[in-house]
Amino acid sequence: xxxxxxxxxxxxxxxxxxxxxxxxxxxxxxxxxxxxxxxxxxxxxxxxxxxxxxxxxxxxxxxxxxxxxxxxxxxxxxxxxxxxxxxxxxxxxxxxxxxxxxxxxxxxxxxxxxxxxxxxxxxxxxxxxxxxxxxxxxxxxxxxxxxxxxxxxxxxxxxxxxxxxxxxxxxxxxxxxxxxxxxxxxxxxxxxxxxxxxxxxxxxxxxxxxxxxxxxxxxxxxxxxxxxxxxxxxxxxxxxxxxxxxxxxxxxxxxxxxxxxxxxxxxxxxxxxxxxxxxxxxxxxxxxxxxxxxxxxxxxxxxxxxxxxxxxxxxxxxxxxxxxxxxxxxxxxxxxxxxxxxxxxxxxxxxxxxxxxxxxxxxxxxxxxxxxxxxxxxxxxxxxxxxxxxxxxxxxxxxxxxxxxxxxxxxxxxxxxxxxxxxxxxxxxxxxxxxxxxxxxxxxxxxxxxxxxxxxxxxxxxxxxxxxxxxxxxxxxxxxxxxxxxxxxxxxxxxxxxxx
Amino acid sequence: xxxxxxxxxxxxxxxxxxxxxxxxxxxxxxxxxxxxxxxxxxxxxxxxxxxxxxxxxxxxxxxxxxxxxxxxxxxxxxxxxxxxxxxxxxxxxxxxxxxxxxxxxxxxxxxxxxxxxxxxxxxxxxxxxxxxxxxxxxxxxxxxxxxxxxxxxxxxxxxxxxx
Numbered sequence: 001x002x003x004x005x006x007x008x009x010x011x012x013x014x015x016x017x018x019x020x021x022x023x024x025x026x027x028x029x030x031x032x033x034x035x036x037x038x039x040x041x042x043x044x045x046x047x048x049x050x051x052x053x054x055x056x057x058x059x060x061x062x063x064x065x066x067x068x069x070x071x072x073x074x075x076x077x078x079x080x081x082x083x084x085x086x087x088x089x090x091x092x093x094x095x096x097x098x099x100x101x102x103x104x105x106x107x108x109x110x111x112x113x114x115x116x117x118x119x120x121x122x123x124x125x126x127x128x129x130x131x132x133x134x135x136x137x138x139x140x141x142x143x144x145x146x147x148x149x150x151x152x153x154x155x156x157x158x159x160x161x162x163x164x165x166x167x168x169x170x171x172x173x174x175x176x177x178x179x180x181x182x183x184x185x186x187x188x189x190x191x192x193x194x195x196x197x198x199x200x201x202x203x204x205x206x207x208x209x210x211x212x213x214x215x216x217x218x219x220x221x222x223x224x225x226x227x228x229x230x231x232x233x234x235x236x237x238x239x240x241x242x243x244x245x246x247x248x249x250x251x252x253x254x255x256x257x258x259x260x261x262x263x264x265x266x267x268x269x270x271x272x273x274x275x276x277x278x279x280x281x282x283x284x285x286x287x288x289x290x291x292x293x294x295x296x297x298x299x300x301x302x303x304x305x306x307x308x309x310x311x312x313x314x315x316x317x318x319x320x321x322x323x324x325x326x327x328x329x330x331x332x333x334x335x336x337x338x339x340x341x342x343x344x345x346x347x348x349x350x351x352x353x354x355x356x357x358x359x360x361x362x363x364x365x366x367x368x369x370x371x372x373x374x375x376x377x378x379x380x381x382x383x384x385x386x387x388x389x390x391x392x393x394x395x396x397x398x399x400x401x402x403x404x405x406x407x408x409x410x411x412x413x414x415x416x417x418x419x420x421x422x423x424x425x426x427x428x429x430x431x432x433x434x435x436x437x438x439x440x441x442x443x444x445x446x447x448x449x450x451x452x453x454x455x456x457x458x459x460x461x462x463x464x465x466x467x468x469x470x471x472x473x474x475x476x477x478x479x480x481x482x483x484x485x486x487x488x489x490x491x492x493x494x495x496x497x498x499x500x
Numbered sequence: 501x502x503x504x505x506x507x508x509x510x511x512x513x514x515x516x517x518x519x520x521x522x523x524x525x526x527x528x529x530x531x532x533x534x535x536x537x538x539x540x541x542x543x544x545x546x547x548x549x550x551x552x553x554x555x556x557x558x559x560x561x562x563x564x565x566x567x568x569x570x571x572x573x574x575x576x577x578x579x580x581x582x583x584x585x586x587x588x589x590x591x592x593x594x595x596x597x598x599x600x601x602x603x604x605x606x607x608x609x610x611x612x613x614x615x616x617x618x619x620x621x622x623x624x625x626x627x628x629x630x631x632x633x634x635x636x637x638x639x640x641x642x643x644x645x646x647x648x649x650x651x652x653x654x655x656x657x658x659x660x661x662x663x
Binding site: 040042045046048049052053055056059097127128129130131209210211216236237238241242243246249306307309311312313315316332334336337340341 | 532535536537539554557559563566568572573591592614615616643644
């Protein structure tokens, strides 16, 4: 028998949702200060309106749903799912008011793309956007990458037992430190230290590349935020192609790879335990999959002969590959070039890389390296069982923080999520094909949305059908939260309708 | 001048007029045409026009200037001396100079790491950019004040409730 949710459940969900909205409203003060500094008063007004609406909504929920009770698992998961939808609406308000989006739906698309660290965009005339709005676009990626709930856990929630339930709901089942609040703060510490280092590195490279020093550091901060959080928004419409610089591309590749690492790996590296990086199953799987997918791309690009030298082929191919594999979405090609200048083999190689993703407990989306590694180990174990004598005891294990045995339960869980992602990629492609796009481009764009990558072959455009926009938005949301929280909310809705 | 020399000169003139060494596309092409049909225009002299956007990035004796035709921005490699003539580059506060570039288009430039670009041979300024004056939006100001009033009211009500 399905139990109908009680009013108390709704109140608890509403109360914590209200707190998260207030937290998001506070983050809007950063673009306001930026706007005042640059004397961009209309954009400042956009954010003041955004803050006011968010605070009103947050206060309303907190007052109406006031409770002293803690969250249970189901409520925690629902708060997480809903907080990402609410964040999308709240984040879209100042974007829409800027006039750079054709409709509120388009602003919501970019807002969801930002929070989910995807990078697909429907923005118009980006090259004339204010510093204020541009900073917000990149900041929402930074916040989304850390996890909206991580923000709340770090600054606004003081050690309650429901914290872990929300932390897990944001697709971070691994605690770095014993306490989730401490884990959240560690994530922030790592990100902020790298933010300073990355901004300085990119800023100096920009200056050497001829950029205005101030603009160079602004771009450096923006690009760092979206590279480390594997998002992919950029301050100019040409993405990384704008800089025409091999050094700039190299630094962004390093930042993207750092962003694709497990935060737990960062913790080990910070503690001086460098051996961990060579032992961990995620890094070795990442190395193998990069090598495999890059080989496919190289063969494809060599066949078609678009690039005049091996160096050019490597630079273009490797950058798009790392951008796709880490789920970032920076491009040094125009979207239409994928279909015009790459052959099907190279595109398929890139789609495979996009679908795989980076490490768990990182800011990347997609299936992720740990699951791929576990599935590979399970295959190896089964193969050994066939080859070895019947009485032989075959045991496979892998290293991920500690030595772990490959158990059926672990393999099952990895396979379920992997299959769920593949279904999500295919469903989006079917919707794209329904609207008349060819299979390969529809599959490319769908994988990019669901795996939170952001590379585009040209489908994502303000003129595309509204239903396709909504499809990609749902894919980004589900992909970012890795299904569990979304399944919980679906179950909750069914319980409201059918429960007794 | 002998008849033979005359004939050779006429033949040469006709041949050069009808079949130039590298075909040039005198009519300005859009960024969309150049990107989608890059192989057709690769290595050819093309004309492209648009607004200068972002930074003028000087690299030694040359400079990168990104020019947008409203749909995409393309990188144009020109001499630093010519780039110096640009008065406004487009951003939030400025409308950039409008330029017409005639130069060699590269689908994947060997000199520049495979970037799609145009190496400028000739530049023509179509219009000088300008500063964009933006008045404070009255509608947004009103909305901001009304919402602030509502929030203030809620705060007052909360104070009374606590007493």
